[in-house]
Amino acid sequence: MSRERVLHPQRGVAQAALLIAAAIGLCVVLGTLWLQSEPSAERYSEPSVEYGRQLIRDTARNMGPAHEDPTMRYTGTSMDCASCHLDTGTRPGTLSLLQAAQRYPRFSGRDGREGDLRDRINGCMTRSMNGRELDRESVQMRSMEMYIRQLNNQYAVMGETRQMPDEPPTFTEPDRAADVAAGRLVFEANCAVCHGSDGQGLLAAIDRSEGYLFPPLWGPDSFNNGAGMTRLLTAARFIKARMPLGKPDLTDDEAYDVAAYMNSHERPQRPNLEVDYPDLKNKPVDSPYPPYADEFPIEQHRLGPFQPIRDFYRGLE
Numbered sequence: 001m002s003r004e005r006v007l008h009p010q011r012g013v014a015q016a017a018l019l020i021a022a023a024i025g026l027c028v029v030l031g032t033l034w035l036q037s038e039p040s041a042e043r044y045s046e047p048s049v050e051y052g053r054q055l056i057r058d059t060a061r062n063m064g065p066a067h068e069d070p071t072m073r074y075t076g077t078s079m080d081c082a083s084c085h086l087d088t089g090t091r092p093g094t095l096s097l098l099q100a101a102q103r104y105p106r107f108s109g110r111d112g113r114e115g116d117l118r119d120r121i122n123g124c125m126t127r128s129m130n131g132r133e134l135d136r137e138s139v140q141m142r143s144m145e146m147y148i149r150q151l152n153n154q155y156a157v158m159g160e161t162r163q164m165p166d167e168p169p170t171f172t173e174p175d176r177a178a179d180v181a182a183g184r185l186v187f188e189a190n191c192a193v194c195h196g197s198d199g200q201g202l203l204a205a206i207d208r209s210e211g212y213l214f215p216p217l218w219g220p221d222s223f224n225n226g227a228g229m230t231r232l233l234t235a236a237r238f239i240k241a242r243m244p245l246g247k248p249d250l251t252d253d254e255a256y257d258v259a260a261y262m263n264s265h266e267r268p269q270r271p272n273l274e275v276d277y278p279d280l281k282n283k284p285v286d287s288p289y290p291p292y293a294d295e296f297p298i299e300q301h302r303l304g305p306f307q308p309i310r311d312f313y314r315g316l317e
């Protein structure tokens with residue numbers, strides 16, 4: 001061990017840096033948990049903002065696949081909505097829910113029709129959370145909607161400084177195909193400490209119903225292949241802005257490659273994805289599953305470069 005240190009001084013430095021990064025991350029996570037810790041899930045019979053907040057923050061505990069009451073098992077993963085909508089959606093910037101309410105109803109290219117906030121929540125329920133739809137009138141659905149509407153009111157009175165995202169400048173897409181092998185190295189150096197070298201995350205307790213301390217990035221308990229996070233550009237934008245948690249410092253190239261590495265793995269499969277985007281011209285260039293209204297290979301839709309695909313569609317207009 002000591003001989004190795006002498007021979008590879010850089011490795012010692014890299015390991016120390018990783019340990020420090022892990023320590024910072026753990027402090028961030030434990031601090032958040034400590035601030036937010038609460039007794040176990042409570043059932044509400046009337047919709048409320050507070051219940052909505054709990055459902056979005058502690059989704060696994062309230063309606064996860066290991067819930068003691070089988071009728072309350074709505075999500076297919078033990079992740080939380082807040083695994084992606086950080087700080088329960090209250091933080092301005094990438095995947096914030098502060099302004100979501102005012103964006104609906106609106107046209108969804110994926111569904112080929114106009115949808116409201118409840119439809120959008122069910123979109124994340126069935127894709128990002130790999131679960132089943134909530135009844136539109138259920139206490140759970142109405143509570144989450146109330147909470148998201150409340151965030152919108154909160155945002156309106158926040159004042160300009162607090163509305164500003166505290167995150168790195170937005171992601172600029174590299175003009176090349178993403179490099180999965182390079183992404184693996186980025187993952188090992190920056191992500192594995194928390195998400196695990198196998199990407200499977202770390203449960204908060206032995207009991208899955210308590211959810212994750214670090215959510216999985218792929219595998220059977222992650223978001224499914226119809227989720228927005230499986231799009232390379234969506235994932236890279238999120239990763240650049242938010243990860244590593246508490247210290248987002250990746251370059252555009254690193255974020256792009258590590259997103260490709262993450263999405264090169266197996267995850268739950270959603271049936272009937274071919275009916276998404278009834279008008280295929282509305283399909284995002286980085287949508288990773290066919291069919292397409294163009295002749296570019298599927299690999300290019302998954303890994304880029306995307307500009308030639310955009311240029312093709314612009315030519316059709």
Ligand code: HEC
Binds near residue numbers: 025083191217223
């Ligand atoms: C310090 C620990 C830590 C590190 C390092 C870290 N993450 Fe995360 N990551 C988290 C936590 C915790 C969450 C869930 C958000 C929360 O609970 O606030 C998360 C959420 C995510 C999510 C969304 C949820 C999911 O499971 O899909 C993605 C994607 C992600 N991280 C990717 C990465 C990538 C890529 C890296 C490396 C560049 C990385 N993370 C590094 C802790 C970390």
Ligand code: HEC
Binds near residue numbers: 097148
């Ligand atoms: C794996 C990550 C992930 C998880 C988990 C997740 N979402 Fe999302 N969510 C996304 C992405 C990606 C988008 C799309 C953002 C975009 O349109 O660019 C999104 C969009 C949304 C929107 C629309 C936001 C807007 O401003 O238009 C709402 C509302 C939403 N999610 C709610 C939820 C709820 C409620 C849950 C839990 C039941 C959840 N999400 C779980 C990734 C996630």
